Amino acid sequence: MFIGNRHGAFLCLSAVESLTSLSEGKPKFSCGLSDGADSISAVLATQVNLRVGAGEIKQGTVLRLTEYTINLVNGAARPLVLDCEVVGHCDEPAAATPPAAGATEPPATARTPAPAPGKENKAVKAEPGTGAGGSGGVGTAALKTPAAVKRGPTPLAGVATPGPSPFTPGSARRAAQPIQALNPYNNGWTIKARVASKGQMRSFENKGAGGATTSLFSVELVDEQGTAIEATLWRELAERYFDVLEEGKVYWISRGKVKPANRNFTTVRNDYTINLDNGSEIEECTEADASRMQARLNYVSIATLPGYTGKRLLVDLLGVVTAVGPLGSVKRQRDGTELARRDITLADQSGKTVTVTLWGRSAEESGAELEALPHPLVSISQCRVTDYNGVSVSTITRSAIAINPEGEEADELRGWWDATGCTASLSHAGEGLASALKSGGAAPERSTLAALRKEKDALQGADAKPEYASISATIAAIDPAQSLYYQACPDNNRKVVAQGDGWFCEFDGKTYPAMVRRYVMQARFCDDSGEATLSVFDDQARMLLGMAADEVAPLKEAPDPKPYEAMLERVAWSEWLLRVQSRSQEYNGELRQRLSVASLKRIDFIEESRRMVALLTASSA
Amino acid sequence: MALSTPDPRVNFSLLERFVGQRVCLVGRVEDTASNFATVLAADGGKVKVKLSRPADFDSSFVEFIGTVDAPNQITEIDRTSFGNTFELSTYNELCKLSCGEHGVIFA
Numbered sequence: 001m002f003i004g005n006r007h008g009a010f011l012c013l014s015a016v017e018s019l020t021s022l023s024e025g026k027p028k029f030s031c032g033l034s035d036g037a038d039s040i041s042a043v044l045a046t047q048v049n050l051r052v053g054a055g056e057i058k059q060g061t062v063l064r065l066t067e068y069t070i071n072l073v074n075g076a077a078r079p080l081v082l083d084c085e086v087v088g089h090c091d092e093p094a095a096a097t098p099p100a101a102g103a104t105e106p107p108a109t110a111r112t113p114a115p116a117p118g119k120e121n122k123a124v125k126a127e128p129g130t131g132a133g134g135s136g137g138v139g140t141a142a143l144k145t146p147a148a149v150k151r152g153p154t155p156l157a158g159v160a161t162p163g164p165s166p167f168t169p170g171s172a173r174r175a176a177q178p179i180q181a182l183n184p185y186n187n188g189w190t191i192k193a194r195v196a197s198k199g200q201m202r203s204f205e206n207k208g209a210g211g212a213t214t215s216l217f218s219v220e221l222v223d224e225q226g227t228a229i230e231a232t233l234w235r236e237l238a239e240r241y242f243d244v245l246e247e248g249k250v251y252w253i254s255r256g257k258v259k260p261a262n263r264n265f266t267t268v269r270n271d272y273t274i275n276l277d278n279g280s281e282i283e284e285c286t287e288a289d290a291s292r293m294q295a296r297l298n299y300v301s302i303a304t305l306p307g308y309t310g311k312r313l314l315v316d317l318l319g320v321v322t323a324v325g326p327l328g329s330v331k332r333q334r335d336g337t338e339l340a341r342r343d344i345t346l347a348d349q350s351g352k353t354v355t356v357t358l359w360g361r362s363a364e365e366s367g368a369e370l371e372a373l374p375h376p377l378v379s380i381s382q383c384r385v386t387d388y389n390g391v392s393v394s395t396i397t398r399s400a401i402a403i404n405p406e407g408e409e410a411d412e413l414r415g416w417w418d419a420t421g422c423t424a425s426l427s428h429a430g431e432g433l434a435s436a437l438k439s440g441g442a443a444p445e446r447s448t449l450a451a452l453r454k455e456k457d458a459l460q461g462a463d464a465k466p467e468y469a470s471i472s473a474t475i476a477a478i479d480p481a482q483s484l485y486y487q488a489c490p491d492n493n494r495k496v497v498a499q500g501d502g503w504f505c506e507f508d509g510k511t512y513p514a515m516v517r518r519y520v521m522q523a524r525f526c527d528d529s530g531e532a533t534l535s536v537f538d539d540q541a542r543m544l545l546g547m548a549a550d551e552v553a554p555l556k557e558a559p560d561p562k563p564y565e566a567m568l569e570r571v572a573w574s575e576w577l578l579r580v581q582s583r584s585q586e587y588n589g590e591l592r593q594r595l596s597v598a599s600l601k602r603i604d605f606i607e608e609s610r611r612m613v614a615l616l617t618a619s620s621a
Numbered sequence: 622m623a624l625s626t627p628d629p630r631v632n633f634s635l636l637e638r639f640v641g642q643r644v645c646l647v648g649r650v651e652d653t654a655s656n657f658a659t660v661l662a663a664d665g666g667k668v669k670v671k672l673s674r675p676a677d678f679d680s681s682f683v684e685f686i687g688t689v690d691a692p693n694q695i696t697e698i699d700r701t702s703f704g705n706t707f708e709l710s711t712y713n714e715l716c717k718l719s720c721g722e723h724g725v726i727f728a
Contacts, residue, residue, distance in 0.1 A: 425710070606706075606708045606711060609708070609711045609712075609715075610708075613711060613714040613715075613718075616714075616718060616723075
């Protein structure tokens with residue numbers, strides 16, 4: 001690949017030891033040319049030969065090719081240099097490939113299959129001032145001129161860094177390039193960056209190549225300018241460095257391939273990504289100040305958040321906290337551990353709000369701090385954007401939360417909030433979005449009780465994953481004749497039986513001095529489609545009835561059934577938003593559908609009205 | 622209110638369509654003076670309500686049934702307290718939909 005700029009193609013003559021006389025009569029020279037990324041074999045035309053003889057062109061000379069033709073020799077492109085200018089000289093070859101490669105074997109680019117065997121000849125005149133794109137007439141597969149070099153003139157490694165060899169960055173300590181300046185057209189770079197995070201080792205089987213396993217892992221790198229980029233280590237390099245690279249340490253990294261990043265899969269905000277494979281170099285830099293290498297926060301306006309849903313890209317948010325929800329917890333399915341969570345609502349100048357779910361320690365500590373302050377500003381880095389309720393935001397392990405941060409952006413937001421924001425009418429960023437209305441996943445599309453019911457032959461096996469649906473329904477009745485609750489072990493919630501003075505738990509074989517009652521009740525719910533009997537367990541039943549099972553017991557066991565029945569009737573006809581779990585269960589050798597309430601909350605009429613208005617608007621639009 | 626002919630739910634801009642007729646106006650009581658109340662309608666317009674009873678409102682949002690005297694004034698026939706947490710902007714959508722696109726259902 002040629003590095004082009006407005007003056008034609010710059011090339012460093014990299015392998016003049018291969019300058020060989022091709023014919024006896026007229027001297028004709030073959031040489032290796034490199035632009036820092038790739039190299040190619042070329043032939044110098046007779047008129048250029050004199051300059052070789054005069055010593056003007058030798059190994060390491062940087063040339064600008066002003067006139068050349070491309071010949072296809074045995075399917076490989078071979079430029080014939082008709083005229084050139086000497087631009088400079090570097091002591092060491094600037095080739096990305098080993099210096100000899102360009103001359104002794106076909107260069108990487110030249111291995112690309114050529115369109116047709118035989119000889120193709122095209123004269124190309126590089127015109128000064130028309131830009132590199134002007135030489136787009138070079139139609140061979142092997143020679144491509146970049147349409148434009150993105151970040152302005154790219155210095156050739158050989159020109160920019162005279163002196164020590166670029167191949168040993170660690171010892172040479174040559175100037176590191178800012179990550180910002182990386183682009184796919186230049187491979188002779190070295191960056192100095194902190195490993196901000198290290199991913200898991202992944203591997204996949206390469207079906208095409210005899211089932212060989214390829215392993216890789218990714219790291220997020222941040223340099224002194226605060227620019228972040230994702231780098232992926234492949235194969236042996238990945239295996240060698242997985243235990244070596246440490247989060248928070250600084251490394252010199254060179255000779256990787258810069259590729260455009262796939263925005264759908266990367267979590268790092270950069271147009272490019274780096275692939276490091278055999279031949280890439282990584283060396284720890286011990287004297288660097290890692291504290292300066294923090295990713296610069298790049299705040300995203302709340303109004304634009306919907307554009308980030310469904311992508312892995314993480315965003316930074318700055319907002320005024322308008323509401324802090326209570327601390328809750330979620331049981332992880334995988335290992336049963338409890339994870340703290342808390343929802344907060346943020347607003348910004350866009351007039352939009354968004355719900356941010358804080359997880360783990362940030363839910364507990366930062367959440368409590370936020371709760372105590374009146375409308376604090378909060379900056380949250382590296383948030384995941386989901387389409388829950390149209391659009392929602394969730395923190396991840398490496399999200400950093402700063403309360404009342406300083407800086408221009410924070411001052412601006414604070415000024416807006418004090419002047420207009422606090423009285424302005426704010427709306428949720430996800431309002432009216434298609435994803436807020438569409439079905440599937442966590443989207444709050446409502447199902448109906450009738451839609452939930454499955455015929456016997458449509459039931460999945462008992463080990464199938466349960467399905468969930470959101471339904472707004474009304475309690476029709478709770479049968480007072482059912483047992484309603486059971487006597488449970490205070491430690492593990494399993495059933496206990498009275499034994500002497502205590503309660504024996506069959507599960508752990510211990511006897512407890514006391515037990516707690518836990519609900520397992522059946523409640524009949526109805527909606528406009530029909531009705532269904534749902535199982536309701538302790539946490540949900542407690543919300544539904546407004547009291548604990550232990551408080552219900554005296555009423556239920558009293559001789560006068562009226563207060564107990566009245567209590568159950570009071571709940572009837574209350575409206576709820578339910579998350580219903582549907583799973584198959586084997587019972588007497590037969591599969592049955594079992595419906596239970598996974599979570600519930602009282603219908604919020606304002607929210608419900610908004611939802612319906614949005615549905616009407618969407619259907620008439 | 623006769624159930625067979627429900628009173629149209631209106632905001633300020635809809636009032637002019639119902640001059641001389643009965644309407645249902647829900648709004649926030651902003652001010653009262655002698656036997657008039659100034660009510661902020663769902664679309665943000667201000668309506669003068671000629672009261673038929675003393676102005677002892679016990680909530681900030683009130684539903685008035687009244688006859689439209691002029692595009693900015695009604696005479697109260699009845700009233701109901703609507704509490705202190707009522708979202709006028711959403712209700713405004715109901716007014717527009719029930720007097721416009723989906724009027725058939727509400728007539």
